[in-house]
Amino acid sequence: MSQKKLKKLRKVLQSRIEKEKEQKVFEFFGFRQILKENWKFLVILLLGVVILWFNAMGGNFVSDDYATIPQNPLIMSFKHGLSGWMGGLINWFLAVTFGIGSSIPYH
Numbered sequence: 561m562s563q564k565k566l567k568k569l570r571k572v573l574q575s576r577i578e579k580e581k582e583q584k585v586f587e588f589f590g591f592r593q594i595l596k597e598n599w600k601f602l603v604i605l606l607l608g609v610v611i612l613w614f615n616a617m618g619g620n621f622v623s624d625d626y627a628t629i630p631q632n633p634l635i636m637s638f639k640h641g642l643s644g645w646m647g648g649l650i651n652w653f654l655a656v657t658f659g660i661g662s663s664i665p666y667h
Contacts, residue, residue, distance in 0.1 A: 613667075621663045630660045 595602070621629060629651060634640040641652030651666070658665040 617664055617667055619663065619667070621666075625663070625666070629655070629666060635660065 629635060635651060635655045638652060641648045654665045
């Protein structure tokens, strides 16, 4: 093989090796890789969160919830919902959809 062909081949191989190294670095820090390596822990964590969340579902309104939800005559007003920004819109939507008698939708 001639020297020119060898140099070209080395350059091609060198560029491929560099691309593979870069790809491995991105894969190492990639989201899929993290999920593959830690899926058991993430499943256990998710189950714990769901169990705690279900435990809270039976709770009633507390503290400032009474003033903002069941005792608030303006909660059904869309205009009032806009004045409270995102929290106001969410409370308005939940009040219109599910009513204000139960605390479950607001959890």
